[in-house]
Amino acid sequence: xxxxxxxxxxxxxxxxxxxxxxxxxxxxxxxxxxxxxxxxxxxxxxxxxxxxxxxxxxxxxxxxxxxxxxxxxxxxxxxxxxxxxxxxxxxxxxxxxxxxxxxxxxxxxxxxxxxxxxxxxxxxxxxxxxxxxxxxxxxxxxxxxxxxxxxxxxxxxxxxxxxxxxxxxxxxxxxxxxxxxxxxxxxxxxxxxxxxxxxxxxxxxxxxxxxxxxxxxxxxxxxxxxxxxxxxxxxxxxxxxxxxxxxxxxx
Ligand code: SF4
Numbered sequence: 001x002x003x004x005x006x007x008x009x010x011x012x013x014x015x016x017x018x019x020x021x022x023x024x025x026x027x028x029x030x031x032x033x034x035x036x037x038x039x040x041x042x043x044x045x046x047x048x049x050x051x052x053x054x055x056x057x058x059x060x061x062x063x064x065x066x067x068x069x070x071x072x073x074x075x076x077x078x079x080x081x082x083x084x085x086x087x088x089x090x091x092x093x094x095x096x097x098x099x100x101x102x103x104x105x106x107x108x109x110x111x112x113x114x115x116x117x118x119x120x121x122x123x124x125x126x127x128x129x130x131x132x133x134x135x136x137x138x139x140x141x142x143x144x145x146x147x148x149x150x151x152x153x154x155x156x157x158x159x160x161x162x163x164x165x166x167x168x169x170x171x172x173x174x175x176x177x178x179x180x181x182x183x184x185x186x187x188x189x190x191x192x193x194x195x196x197x198x199x200x201x202x203x204x205x206x207x208x209x210x211x212x213x214x215x216x217x218x219x220x221x222x223x224x225x226x227x228x229x230x231x232x233x234x235x236x237x238x239x240x241x242x243x244x245x246x247x248x249x250x251x
Contacts, residue, residue, distance in 0.1 A: 020080025
């Protein structure tokens, strides 16, 4: 039987998911359950109903590559490419690795947005085929990590270390969530972690409420309902802590 992946979106012309103009391939399934998740439907490994409509469907490698290649001229013009996202692409490791290989044969730049949470052998297989890892780090403290996401950060940090040992280009990204990891002490904890693994860069992703309506459509509880968004200006002092630790920190 042909290999298929369960995807909930293929989004074109993205400017925020790696360099240049990108096509973002959204995978279903995630082993984390972050309280602030803006794609809650992505967490389930099977299709969910968004009102009357299923949120996802199976795609073959050929169909996915064909959709991505439609925008090759934009990638070439802008230094862009394709980014795997989700959900967590590592939950469909076989499909992700095959898709990356097929895109590589076409000379397309390949990035992945990931929580890094996966068995080491799956992680290795998928990361062998990426040019850039956008590696989300949700919390520097293991107990708080588990409170916010449902999983420990040990396997994530081990995979991060492994990616760096393999010489992968890694950009750590921190979703800054009100009341969870937005204190200056948290900025200090993240800065130390980033320096400890030998990195000198980080991107901050301020909390937004783009996912709020999705929880309503799914009829799911949302722990951050009504929580005010964070704006870049709110994080000037937070960002400065990173800079003071020698981490080039940007939005
Ligand atoms: S890792 Fe991403 S997709 Fe998974 S639950 Fe957290 S925010 Fe949602």
